[in-house]
Amino acid sequence: MPLEREETMRNVKVIYHREPEGWWAESPDVAGYTAADDAFGELRSLVFDGLPFVLNVEADDLRISEQLADGAPIADAPTGGVAGWLRSIGVVTPGSFALPSGSVSSALAAS
Amino acid sequence: MSRIAETATVSLALADYASTDISGKTHIIGQGVAVIGWNPEMGVTSRFALIIDVRLPIEFSGAEFPLEIALLDEAGELALVPGPSGMQPLRVAQVVQGVADIPRLGQKVADHTGVHINVIFDLGTGVPLALHGLYTWRVQLDGDESRQWLHNFAVTGPPPGPVFG
Numbered sequence: 679m680p681l682e683r684e685e686t687m688r689n690v691k692v693i694y695h696r697e698p699e700g701w702w703a704e705s706p707d708v709a710g711y712t713a714a715d716d717a718f719g720e721l722r723s724l725v726f727d728g729l730p731f732v733l734n735v736e737a738d739d740l741r742i743s744e745q746l747a748d749g750a751p752i753a754d755a756p757t758g759g760v761a762g763w764l765r766s767i768g769v770v771t772p773g774s775f776a777l778p779s780g781s782v783s784s785a786l787a788a789s
Numbered sequence: 790m791s792r793i794a795e796t797a798t799v800s801l802a803l804a805d806y807a808s809t810d811i812s813g814k815t816h817i818i819g820q821g822v823a824v825i826g827w828n829p830e831m832g833v834t835s836r837f838a839l840i841i842d843v844r845l846p847i848e849f850s851g852a853e854f855p856l857e858i859a860l861l862d863e864a865g866e867l868a869l870v871p872g873p874s875g876m877q878p879l880r881v882a883q884v885v886q887g888v889a890d891i892p893r894l895g896q897k898v899a900d901h902t903g904v905h906i907n908v909i910f911d912l913g914t915g916v917p918l919a920l921h922g923l924y925t926w927r928v929q930l931d932g933d934e935s936r937q938w939l940h941n942f943a944v945t946g947p948p949p950g951p952v953f954g
Binding site for chain 2: 694696698701717718719722745747748749750751752753754
């Protein structure tokens with residue numbers, strides 16, 4: 679990523695909480711921000727659509743790092759997926775965390 | 790608490806090697822491993838793979854949810870592994886989505902076979918775990934801590950050589 683672009687990126691952490699009736703999200707970097715939904719996938723869409731609006735930034739200028747409330751980071755394709763996360767903690771995994779294309783999203787398969 | 794976790798059928802297995810091809814089929818060598826070797830020169834385990842097989846009713850086709858993997862130690866606490874910022878837990882989640890190919894399979898077949906998510910966690914260069922350690926892989930779905938799937942394994946190495954003198 680070009681340096682200029684890197685400098686304009688805003689990093690925001692989002693924490694997902696599981697409740698008996700569904701999910702909700704908060705961000706320690708965005709005071710007062712919460713979102714909720716019955717399903718995790720729908721909540722995630724709300725977060726990715728809503729945070730750029732709340733912060734008044736372009737979605738491309740926002741880097742959202744996600745984690746579950748128990749502290750588990752969510753490894754996604756842009757950060758190299760689980761393989762990328764393992765590399766970041768020093769575990770090298772040449773063919774790690776392969777997911778079948780066709781039965782999971784392509785973004786995950788790319789990781 | 791989670792209908793996904795409540796209705797899921799999950800199986801875990803260890804193998805020497807596993808991979809998934811483009812058609813979604815899993816290729817496994819040496820499944821059934823319960824004891825992982827240890828490389829004394831590198832201080833890491835031998836290579837191994839964790840295979841996670843998740844099956845869900847067809848009603849969850851298309852549902853996105855987090856699949857969390859954690860490594861536990863003998864006491865059932867999060868096992869710590871060395872990393873750039875010190876010792877840290879080997880715990881991570883990934884958002885997965887099972888999609889049944891209903892147009893190709895037909896509704897009747899899709900209803901019968903359900904949703905299948907296959908996750909291969911291939912630790913190709915081993916993991917810096919303790920020699921003679923007893924560990925457990927733990928899997929949780931959709932953030933539901935009331936349901937967990939566990940798989941125990943051990944790390945062993947060659948017996949110590951004779952001591953002379």
